[in-house]
Amino acid sequence: MRVLFAGTELFPHVKVGGLADVMAALPKALRALGADVRLLLPGYPALKRVTAPLEPVMALGNLMGGGEARILRGRCPAGLPLYLLDQPAFFHTDEPYAASGELPLRFGALAWAVAHLGRNGDGQGWRPDLVHAHDWPTGLAPAYLALGGEPRPRTVLTIHNLAYQGLFPADLLEPLALPLDAFQPDGVEFYGRIGFLKAGLVYADGLTTVSPTYAREILGPAGLGLEGVLRQRNGRLRGILNGVDETVWNPATDPHLPRLYGPDHPEARSAGKAELQRELGLQEAPGAFLVAIVSRFAAEKGLDLVLEAQPWFAAHQVQLAVLGQGEPELEARFLAAARLHPGQVAVHLGYDEGLSHRMYGGADALLVPSRQEPCGLTQMYALRYGALPIVRATGGLADTVVDATTEAMAAERATGFTFLEPQTAALQGALTRALALFRDHPAAWAGLQRRGMAQDASWRPAAQAYLAFYEQLLG
Ligand code: ADP
Ligand code: GLC
Numbered sequence: 001m002r003v004l005f006a007g008t009e010l011f012p013h014v015k016v017g018g019l020a021d022v023m024a025a026l027p028k029a030l031r032a033l034g035a036d037v038r039l040l041l042p043g044y045p046a047l048k049r050v051t052a053p054l055e056p057v058m059a060l061g062n063l064m065g066g067g068e069a070r071i072l073r074g075r076c077p078a079g080l081p082l083y084l085l086d087q088p089a090f091f092h093t094d095e096p097y098a099a100s101g102e103l104p105l106r107f108g109a110l111a112w113a114v115a116h117l118g119r120n121g122d123g124q125g126w127r128p129d130l131v132h133a134h135d136w137p138t139g140l141a142p143a144y145l146a147l148g149g150e151p152r153p154r155t156v157l158t159i160h161n162l163a164y165q166g167l168f169p170a171d172l173l174e175p176l177a178l179p180l181d182a183f184q185p186d187g188v189e190f191y192g193r194i195g196f197l198k199a200g201l202v203y204a205d206g207l208t209t210v211s212p213t214y215a216r217e218i219l220g221p222a223g224l225g226l227e228g229v230l231r232q233r234n235g236r237l238r239g240i241l242n243g244v245d246e247t248v249w250n251p252a253t254d255p256h257l258p259r260l261y262g263p264d265h266p267e268a269r270s271a272g273k274a275e276l277q278r279e280l281g282l283q284e285a286p287g288a289f290l291v292a293i294v295s296r297f298a299a300e301k302g303l304d305l306v307l308e309a310q311p312w313f314a315a316h317q318v319q320l321a322v323l324g325q326g327e328p329e330l331e332a333r334f335l336a337a338a339r340l341h342p343g344q345v346a347v348h349l350g351y352d353e354g355l356s357h358r359m360y361g362g363a364d365a366l367l368v369p370s371r372q373e374p375c376g377l378t379q380m381y382a383l384r385y386g387a388l389p390i391v392r393a394t395g396g397l398a399d400t401v402v403d404a405t406t407e408a409m410a411a412e413r414a415t416g417f418t419f420l421e422p423q424t425a426a427l428q429g430a431l432t433r434a435l436a437l438f439r440d441h442p443a444a445w446a447g448l449q450r451r452g453m454a455q456d457a458s459w460r461p462a463a464q465a466y467l468a469f470y471e472q473l474l475g
Contacts, residue, residue: 007134029459043084111140136166139200166196210375211396215239243459256357263453276362280346292363297326302369383452
């Protein structure tokens, strides 16, 4: 089976969030099952630098007014076969979503190239049976393919996050080469604008999202206006839980960690904790409860709840280590909290892959208070690294963390702590339970750590589920 994977991020070269991790790991897992998966991404400078060889396979002319475009073929350093849309006027930085007026045309060009390669093949004997698009930037690809008629490859669109819909003015219909009669509610139109994600939801043969719980949630208010079309297409929608790339995320081999350790020896993490406290300027107290956050600073991540809970952290002398960047107001408020509580709250603004690994490896707990979380990867990495997740039970967080209730503890199933209401009091309730177990029941705490670390979180089951879905769509 030949599959063309299309998206806008690829770990470790171009990464904004979890999409990059998925785009690197899922094709690898699918290839291990025998599928011939190849990727098509924008020709960002960072990708052109590392892809070899860079062999031109076709010229596409002036796409969407962004100048001469062509498709190059090669392999990324991890070995995945890669096509790049080389169009320097559109893809001149490594920041995929940098705001600009040309954003819709840039991703329109990408989707058009995906559809073109999908329908015609690469001119060198490779043509996909199925095109798998990811998120709003490639949402128009299934539309171009469906509107262009048969014969064409089948299409799948994966929703990684419904909060980003790609909505643009209707006067872009013509520049985007979309037919006027597609501008209607059962086409690309969404409340008077062109919806890139909406288009994908309407025209793709199959839809998936990244956890079973999120697949249910988005049929209601979490659908953010798209719940109607999602309910109509529910028969073709699957929730498939993301996995963990165990070659990247493994505390027994991780080059970013000061000391390696395996699931049988969570106590060996103490060196990493001390190192982390030093690195971040936290008090070097081995007994202090150290809670970490690794997150984009976006409203849906619920970080305002953590800021409101600052008095709780101070009153209980609980250490908080934050790594992230995003909304300026959240950045300013976290910096202010760190200034107010030196040695107890540490905030590192920016993107730092190595530090993120040391946080999962050194913190006692990882806090993910999201209002909405399609899957969430940080809590899965934390589980593997022995940092117990404290999460709001929504989307993929609900599917991956088993709350340490009395029953779950007795049944030896608990892996972390969950809370339901997106409110500070509920968050503090979960933190209080975690702190009590950490301080008063260290043996039970270590038991939860070992369970999380030993769990099988590989991509294999997800890859099998995607393959079964592809096969169903191909008849
Ligand atoms: P989302 O994709 O919504 O941001 P996920 O939990 O799926 O959420 O994925 C986030 C990914 O980005 C994880 O790999 C996490 O380690 C990483 N990450 C987030 N913020 C940072 C940061 N500031 N520095 C390094 N890695 C980060
Ligand atoms: C999105 C979601 C996140 C998910 C990631 C990878 O960025 O916000 O929950 O884990 O995609 O699928």
